[in-house]
Amino acid sequence: MNRNAVIQGFALGFMTGLMVTVFDGFYMAMPDLYIPPGYPVVLTCFNVVLWTALGGLSGVMVWLFMRRPGSSKNELFYWALFFLTSFICIYGLLGKLYLPHMENMDFILKVHKKTFDYHLSFVWAGLLVLFLLFRFRKVSQESRFSVLMFLPELIAIIALFQFCSNPECLKVITLVKKFKTGGSIILESILYILGTATIFILYALFFLKARPILKKQPLVYKPLIPLIALLILVIFYMGGLYAAVSKRPQLSPHPAPASTGVETPSEQKPGSVILIVLDTLRASGLNALKNTGFLNNLESFARASLSFETCVAPAYFTFPSHASLFTGVYPPEHGCELISGYYLADGFVTLAEQFRAHGYRTAAVVSNYGWLNNSFNMLQGFELTSSLRNIGVNHTLPFHPALNVFSYLTNIYNKVTIAYRIAEDINAQARVAIDQLAGQPFFLFLNYMDAHTPYRAPSPYDGYFLQQQNPQLYRLNQYYLQSRGKNSKDSWDKYLLSQYYGEIAYLDMELGNLMQRLKEMNLYDSSLIVITADHGELFGEHGYYSHYCPMFDGIEKIPLLIKFPKSVKTGSVKEIINLTDVYPTILSICGLPVPKNISGIAFGDEKTSGFAGVTDNMIVHEGTYKYMDPIIDDGPPLLFDLKNDPEEMNNLYKQLPEINVKMKKALDKWRENHKLRYPAKQLLIPDDAKEKLKSLGYVK
Numbered sequence: 001m002n003r004n005a006v007i008q009g010f011a012l013g014f015m016t017g018l019m020v021t022v023f024d025g026f027y028m029a030m031p032d033l034y035i036p037p038g039y040p041v042v043l044t045c046f047n048v049v050l051w052t053a054l055g056g057l058s059g060v061m062v063w064l065f066m067r068r069p070g071s072s073k074n075e076l077f078y079w080a081l082f083f084l085t086s087f088i089c090i091y092g093l094l095g096k097l098y099l100p101h102m103e104n105m106d107f108i109l110k111v112h113k114k115t116f117d118y119h120l121s122f123v124w125a126g127l128l129v130l131f132l133l134f135r136f137r138k139v140s141q142e143s144r145f146s147v148l149m150f151l152p153e154l155i156a157i158i159a160l161f162q163f164c165s166n167p168e169c170l171k172v173i174t175l176v177k178k179f180k181t182g183g184s185i186i187l188e189s190i191l192y193i194l195g196t197a198t199i200f201i202l203y204a205l206f207f208l209k210a211r212p213i214l215k216k217q218p219l220v221y222k223p224l225i226p227l228i229a230l231l232i233l234v235i236f237y238m239g240g241l242y243a244a245v246s247k248r249p250q251l252s253p254h255p256a257p258a259s260t261g262v263e264t265p266s267e268q269k270p271g272s273v274i275l276i277v278l279d280t281l282r283a284s285g286l287n288a289l290k291n292t293g294f295l296n297n298l299e300s301f302a303r304a305s306l307s308f309e310t311c312v313a314p315a316y317f318t319f320p321s322h323a324s325l326f327t328g329v330y331p332p333e334h335g336c337e338l339i340s341g342y343y344l345a346d347g348f349v350t351l352a353e354q355f356r357a358h359g360y361r362t363a364a365v366v367s368n369y370g371w372l373n374n375s376f377n378m379l380q381g382f383e384l385t386s387s388l389r390n391i392g393v394n395h396t397l398p399f400h401p402a403l404n405v406f407s408y409l410t411n412i413y414n415k416v417t418i419a420y421r422i423a424e425d426i427n428a429q430a431r432v433a434i435d436q437l438a439g440q441p442f443f444l445f446l447n448y449m450d451a452h453t454p455y456r457a458p459s460p461y462d463g464y465f466l467q468q469q470n471p472q473l474y475r476l477n478q479y480y481l482q483s484r485g486k487n488s489k490d491s492w493d494k495y496l497l498s499q500y501y502g503e504i505a506y507l508d509m510e511l512g513n514l515m516q517r518l519k520e521m522n523l524y525d526s527s528l529i530v531i532t533a534d535h536g537e538l539f540g541e542h543g544y545y546s547h548y549c550p551m552f553d554g555i556e557k558i559p560l561l562i563k564f565p566k567s568v569k570t571g572s573v574k575e576i577i578n579l580t581d582v583y584p585t586i587l588s589i590c591g592l593p594v595p596k597n598i599s600g601i602a603f604g605d606e607k608t609s610g611f612a613g614v615t616d617n618m619i620v621h622e623g624t625y626k627y628m629d630p631i632i633d634d635g636p637p638l639l640f641d642l643k644n645d646p647e648e649m650n651n652l653y654k655q656l657p658e659i660n661v662k663m664k665k666a667l668d669k670w671r672e673n674h675k676l677r678y679p680a681k682q683l684l685i686p687d688d689a690k691e692k693l694k695s696l697g698y699v700k
């Protein structure tokens with residue numbers, strides 16, 4: 001009997017792997033979630049391998065202890081001691097780990113507050129095993145071990161941990177709006193006690209009813225057959241779940257019809273238009289990688305395009321910037337700001353609505369699901385949309401599958417640890433959209449979020465700019481030092497920047513794939529393709545990180561490449577352009593009428609204004625001077641002479657009071673002329689929209 005202990009251990013671990021997979025599989029059922037195609041298979045294999053290994057090790061321990069002279073001959077006791085105890089420790093701990101995937105730890109802790117408990121579930125699971133150990137001590141010797149006998153315990157332990165610490169479980173419980181706890185401690189405590197007690201009662205019922213039956217079955221002594229049956233059940237379960245989930249309309253038809261009454265297509269056959277926003281990509285990020293061999297695709301695209309040396313972001317974050325890109329008016333005019341909580345008013349005729357009204361088909365595939373969604377009315381005019389959270393959204397929550405922890409530590413299969421869809425998956429969806437749209441002119445909008453936090457380029461891109469023997473270990477060490485406050489600012493900033501560059505190199509590779517696909521479909525030459533960004537990013541410059549900060553150069557300057565159909569215009573443009581100007585520029589290149597009532601100016605018409613920003617964070621350029629009014633920061637006004645001080649280090653607002661006053665006046669006047677276009681339509685941001693923003697690290 002004992003010689004079989006190791007085999008029994010493998011069998012027990014195998015069964016545990018299947019059970020953990022069943023519970024982890026629930027993640028796939030979360031709404032609006034993108035599941036990468038191989039996910040169910042990878043998840044199952046990973047859990048089976050991990051827990052089978054633990055089972056095998058426990059088997060060795062059981063075998064060793066049973067061999068000891070004078071040891072108790074009760075095998076069940078040793079299995080409970082070695083396997084169940086270590087399972088609780090590992091499974092429980094994996095669920096409590098905070099993965100430092102962002103520099104923004106405050107936000108993660110805020111999310112974690114929503115779970116029922118962090119530590120008590122260990123006590124509950126521990127009590128259950130103690131009860132078993134006590135009971136098995138007393139069981140007569142002839143009681144023989146069968147792996148299936150631990151099935152009720154395993155289910156109870158996993159359910160306890162999931163219920164107590166997985167915020168998604170809380171969501172399921174409070175799914176019905178009526179029962180929303182609204183953060184009431186008393187209500188949540190009642191739910192907590194009720195839920196935990198229910199698991200114990202169900203377990204007791206199983207224990208009393210199921211174990212004697214399991215014991216009596218002669219079959220259970222040959223564990224292979226029931227385990228294979230279990231495997232088949234789990235395969236059906238995962239397959240069914242995936243099939244149900246993957247049927248979710250990933251390119252969903254948009255309910256709103258085009259809202260313009262513009263005349264339909266002209267005689268000429270226009271080519272298609274592809275507008276690509278590389279979220280959070282600053283212009284200097286591309287410049288830094290020039291001629292390194294990591295930017296070959298974008299460099300060759302730039303050679304076929306008109307490239308703008310100075311393109312200014314309309315604002316410092318996604319929502320207002322994209323709104324300006326879509327409407328051709330500045331942020332104070334559309335009002336899509338963080339402080340106001342507005343959504344994009346229906347009255348605007350968006351770029352997509354323009355194209356749709358002129359006979360183009362329209363589609364949007366976006367990675368930044370937090371802002372670019374229907375809650376903010378940002379997808380108006382798009383016939384087909386895909387704005388989904390990635391499976392990695394649960395990575396920020398406690399009780400993520402162990403696969404996420406593994407993927408995080410090793411950076412293998414890292415797409416499951418990121419809240420947004422990575423470029424590879426956006427490309428896959430873009431291909432579906434292009435296949436659906438091709439045949440008639442289309443306007444396709446793509447948003448890639450890879451350059452956004454967390455900077456986690458897939459291997460080997462994460463190591464290209466590190467100059468370290470083992471980038472993974474170096475990464476962990478950096479996060480460890482940072483979390484303990486022992487990292488030097490210099491090495492942390494350099495580390496972050498190296499990962500950002502890795503993301504850019506990865507984006508370049510994926511954009512190359514997309515362009516290749518367009519070439520294969522004979523769409524590349526004939527299409528107008530625009531590559532730009534919505535805002536930049538800071539890496540410790542002026543003491544700031546990410547992009548919720550004053551509009552310093554790193555935030556303000558974004559790339560803009562316009563590849564005309566047949567590349568009729570190429571070269572480099574020195575004049576300043578604002579992303580807001582892209583709306584009329586695209587329309588005029590396509591020969592479509594440009595509305596008179598927008599603020600953006602089509603490239604080539606006249607000089608664009610040097611203004612940008614949202615109410616709390618504005619800038620203005622005048623000659624070589626840049627004036628900033630970062631109310632966002634409660635700081636003093638900032639005035640820089642960019643000719644002598646391109647790094648923006650020397651604030652001249654006290655030395656040059658006249659220029660300071662003049663530029664402030666200019667800004668005030670500009671504000672006067674750029675007021676809200678539509679009555680402030682306060683939108684109480686719905687909870688699901690808030691959730692989405694939180695998962696991306698937007699703390700508001």
Ligand SMILES: [Zn+2]
Pocket residue numbers: 279280317318319368534535
């Ligand atoms: Zn953005």
